[in-house]
Amino acid sequence: MATFRRGLDAEDRIVTKLEGFGCRVQRDPRLDHKHKLDFVITNYIDNPNFYSLGVQITTKLDLVEKQEEFLRANHGSRVTAKALYLELWDKIDLDDGGALAVLAVVLEFQFNRSYANVKIAAARIYEDLTYQFYDLSARVKQLRDRYDEQQWKRELSGGSFTVRDKFSPGTPGPVAVPSPSASASAPAPGASDELLSGTIDSYVRQGGHGIIQGEQDTRYFFHISHVSDEVLRDRLNALTYSSAPVHVDVSVDFVNAGFTKSGARYPEARNVRATQ
Numbered sequence: 001m002a003t004f005r006r007g008l009d010a011e012d013r014i015v016t017k018l019e020g021f022g023c024r025v026q027r028d029p030r031l032d033h034k035h036k037l038d039f040v041i042t043n044y045i046d047n048p049n050f051y052s053l054g055v056q057i058t059t060k061l062d063l064v065e066k067q068e069e070f071l072r073a074n075h076g077s078r079v080t081a082k083a084l085y086l087e088l089w090d091k092i093d094l095d096d097g098g099a100l101a102v103l104a105v106v107l108e109f110q111f112n113r114s115y116a117n118v119k120i121a122a123a124r125i126y127e128d129l130t131y132q133f134y135d136l137s138a139r140v141k142q143l144r145d146r147y148d149e150q151q152w153k154r155e156l157s158g159g160s161f162t163v164r165d166k167f168s169p170g171t172p173g174p175v176a177v178p179s180p181s182a183s184a185s186a187p188a189p190g191a192s193d194e195l196l197s198g199t200i201d202s203y204v205r206q207g208g209h210g211i212i213q214g215e216q217d218t219r220y221f222f223h224i225s226h227v228s229d230e231v232l233r234d235r236l237n238a239l240t241y242s243s244a245p246v247h248v249d250v251s252v253d254f255v256n257a258g259f260t261k262s263g264a265r266y267p268e269a270r271n272v273r274a275t276q
Contacts, residue, residue: 010088011038011057017099018106021045036066036073040080041106053110054080057102059090061124064143065241067136072238074120084109085122085136092125101129109133144237188268191258197275200252202245203236210236210245212252212269220256220269229273251275 015025015038022045031037037054044051056070067085074083086105092098105123109115122136196214203210208224227233232250239246254269 010059010094013094014057014099014102015039017094018103021099021103023103023106031079034073035077035079035083036070037080037083041110044107044110051110052080052082053106054083055106056083056085057088058086059088061087061089062139062143064140067122067140067143068238071120071136071140082109082115082118083120085120087122087124089125089127091127092129097129098125101125101131105131105133188258188260191267192256194256195253196256196269197251197253198269200248200250203239203248204243204245205236205239205241206243210248211266212254212272214269219266220254221264221266222254222269222272226257226268226270227272232272232274 015027018025018041023041024043026040026042027038028040031040031054035054036056038057039055041053041055042050054074058066060066070083070085074080077083084106086102088098088102092101094102102125105125109118109121109123115121120136121133122139123131123133125131198212198214198220201211201213201219210222212220212222214220224233224236227236229252232252235250236248239248251274252269252272253275254272257268257270260268
């Protein structure tokens, strides 16, 4: 089976095939660098009209960092009228129907009235050359939620976080994990319903947790699941994915949930929202 190699080889061969089918394709390194588009289709077979559909091709399925980059680069962009994120099963044979399947997906996104008002779409072509469109934003959220849940369970089973608080030198030991199963009828020590103010000092994108510097030098632990502000949550999720703490410096309001785990270094902040 004449399958393709990953990376530029797949892109080059697909462009050649599309041009062979009668499509006019534009390629520019700047499109790839800034807008994460491997190429732009400007005309179709026997069609004199001008179009601009940018395409990102990948053989790496569910690569959430790449998906997020594509969404950020094309959200609100006017470089192309439409943008397509296209995943290919890595066993597809481009010379035996694979390239035709790519063309079928591209044509459907361009000409199917169901997508007339859709700026960004995603699709996956399977090994048997069938394909399926999906909501890229929803898929990114699903993958991130799945990872955060798995990470949360691993940290709970270990009894503590493995990343030290980088911005608190001299305070050894890992940040303790709060228990999500704590009884609501028995408030944790130090808990209060009073709305407090502080500043997010550091955040670990990989673990989805961070530290808030509160008043009177009190520091609070928080997890992304306790951020109730959607805009703030999106901002934290847009940080570089890393196990190292990142300094954020965002003013927030929150509620002190107290020390939710025995031996915790910091009380926990919940209902975290950016200061209005």
